[in-house]
Amino acid sequence: MHQQPVKLGCHNVWKLYGPHPERLLAGGAAPDLDAIRASGHVGAVRNVSIDVRQGEIFVIMGLSGSGKSTLVRCLSRLVEPTAGEILFNGKDLLQARPKELIDIRRHKMGMVFQHFALLPHLNVLQNVAFPLQVQGIGRAAREARAEEVIALVGLEGREAYFPRQLSGGQQQRVGIARSLVVEPELWFLDEPFSALDPLIRREMQDEFLRVQQLLHKTIVFITHDFDEAIRIADRIAIMKDGEVIQVATPEELVLNPAADYVAEFTRYVSRAKVVTLGRIAVPGAAEGAAGTLPETVRVEAVANEVEAAAAPFNVIDEDGVVIGHVTRQAVIDVLVGRGGRG
Template sequence: MTETPANDPSEGAKLVCRNLWKLFGPRARETLTALGAEATAGRLSAAGLVPAVRDVNLQVREGEIFVIMGLSGSGKSTLVRLMSRLVEPTAGEVLFHGRDLLSASEAEMIEIRRHKMGMVFQHFALLPHLSVLDNVAFPLDVQGVARAEREDRARKMIALVGLAGRENALPRQLSGGQQQRVGIARSLAVEPELWFLDEPFSALDPLIRREMQDEFIRLQSVLKKTIVFITHDFDEAIRLADRIAIMKDGAIVQQGTPEDIVLNPATDYVREFTRAVPRAKVVKVETAMRPAKGEPPAGIVPARTTVAEAAPMFLDGALALRVTGAQGETLGHLYRDDVVALMLGG
């Protein structure tokens, strides 16, 4: 497989997509090459092609949760399948550790998916005749891992997702949320470097969905995985994401932190997409704080806390909080009046 040049700006990213396209239809590659810079969605459709993914460029950094979101039909699920070559791209590059996956043989891709990638989808696809333990151990069985080792690792993953004691249960004996936990444990059993999750909670009831998001946040705090997470729910995205890419008609229209996207929408589409999002749920106190002056307040809040999370700290009558950095140093002061203004839509 080809290597990334040493001076490439994407060096250090776990996963990189460059000029990535997926067109469905006859003579897709030839048509894309012929149109060149004029390969708009309209021209491609007129040529009888369906432009599922159009000229996507992104980088997923080590240890981050990168959320790809958009409405149904925006191309987000196709994009995540291109990243693992479950779907073959029409053009472009997918670099994993600087190596182009599109030049890998099918045998190489099978090994990469088995040993370096984990995948969780909306539909759990548990094997109904196998117990929880055997479902979680199944990918290790495929790898040829000895039974004692794979069962030991499977038990650890089951405990990690909070299902210790249910190892012998069959899928039909579990709730939807428990089944999804089994799916998550199974994908983690191979200890993947890169974890793909395609709308894993969208089929769950709202309360269970919230619980699974909390569980996911807890797991990530322990595991520090590099994650690509697909969703159409902006509330879910801002709870989970380090960075977000928003897709429309197969193209990425904006990417950045949740705060960047909510406060500085790049297009009318993104503005409408984020219109109903409470700013206080997204804005960090380091953005809302003012320079420190006067006596330091007694209350302390970390800089990366959201304003909504910090707001209850004012209920005891405090007028300001001291905002601290990673080493406990004072960065500024957060004032109650500013928090009230932001929470009321200012």
């Protein structure tokens, strides 16, 4: 992908809980986990640096308690970091005054949580329009805008329903619509689908990707589910004990895990789900190719097509330039777990 500008930069961010967190960081050297624990503190976020680029889906993945929610709350400054720097559109968010901060959150950030608190006495339309009401936008305008996002998330016709009349999945859709109604520049989703049944969860992931294709938001998406992460992410940051231990594309994570901890997650992932055509393409255009396919497409998505074709496919980059070709055999090698190595 052409390199997009950094939308949200987070540099050496710490969040320690305990009796005197600032003092712990005041010395020259950063304290390690043992020192943090021994002094009665919790190292919820430790020295995290990540850059989220415009238009990408940046996933933060880690087990429960690894610091994901604390980090995302630091990024929106719902939690005050103990130390570090957070740049939103290049501006230091930690220097923003309270009023400015409220304004940024209200107009430029959208948030969805696992247990999204819909207002029980408001119907779907009113719930979705609520953030615009808070902004002081008139009823007709805010309801017209709410109708648009309600349609976007597939809830057309349910405008008059109340939250208790909706399934869990539908309630999350309302939450998603409500977070999008202000047209946020940055969209934070903290385990939005984790409480849903697996089938519904998959459906919601597909819907989420469809909506993102239309909106091109900059997204920070949190999950503890590695399968969900590789399905939706452009890049993934893996967290453990408050630290980010690797940031990479799903493909790089699976093929080149930086630590045993990462390898544990990737061990049972089928390669075809992450390996892209760009990785297995052989240089040079194929004579009489069966067609062209983008380099960013994952093998799983086109395996049947390539396998069924009599000739190889040419592989093109985002400018439409042929970078090479893929053969039937190369695809089969990935499917049986031989291809696409490091």
